[in-house]
Amino acid sequence: MDYNYKDILSALKHEGYKLTPQRRAVIQALHSTYNHMTPLEIFEKVSIRSRNISLVTIYRTLDALEKAGFICRLNLETGRSGYLLRRPRSHHHHLVCSICGVVVNIGNCELEELEKRVSEHTGFKIISHTFDISGICPECQNGKIKTSGVKI
Numbered sequence: 001m002d003y004n005y006k007d008i009l010s011a012l013k014h015e016g017y018k019l020t021p022q023r024r025a026v027i028q029a030l031h032s033t034y035n036h037m038t039p040l041e042i043f044e045k046v047s048i049r050s051r052n053i054s055l056v057t058i059y060r061t062l063d064a065l066e067k068a069g070f071i072c073r074l075n076l077e078t079g080r081s082g083y084l085l086r087r088p089r090s091h092h093h094h095l096v097c098s099i100c101g102v103v104v105n106i107g108n109c110e111l112e113e114l115e116k117r118v119s120e121h122t123g124f125k126i127i128s129h130t131f132d133i134s135g136i137c138p139e140c141q142n143g144k145i146k147t148s149g150v151k152i
Contacts, residue, residue, distance in 0.1 A: 005031045022053040026061040036082030097137035
């Protein structure tokens with residue numbers, strides 16, 4: 001099940017965040033696409049409608065959304081981070097095409113046993129993990145390069 005726009009606004013308000021027009025615009029930009037977006041791409045999309053928004057506001061909003069568990073951060077091969085709304089809500093990982101940027105969600109995380117072994121071996125209390133795999137999607141392998149998007 002996906003988060004809807006009103007769920008996100010309600011949760012952020014409950015956590016004490018102000019729901020400014022700029023913050024709403026960032027949330028709407030993320031909610032309106034299945035594509036991962038960099039902070040600069042979000043800025044470019046949002047600044048068309050909201051001239052008085054800064055990159056600082058976008059980074060702060062992304063930080064709040066990530067802490068609240070509404071978005072996923074992807075470490076892109078370019079060295080930048082991409083963000084997308086958590087779809088599905090449950091814990092999952094990503095397979096990212098290095099050419100077109102398509103993102104495939106991988107469910108059924110089987111890393112709990114590895115976490116347990118790492119914890120026992122190192123003495124660390126494991127809090128969380130992220131796991132993204134880079135590769136080339138079938139369409140790009142066949143020369144059918146498309147724009148960045150998300151497959152579910």
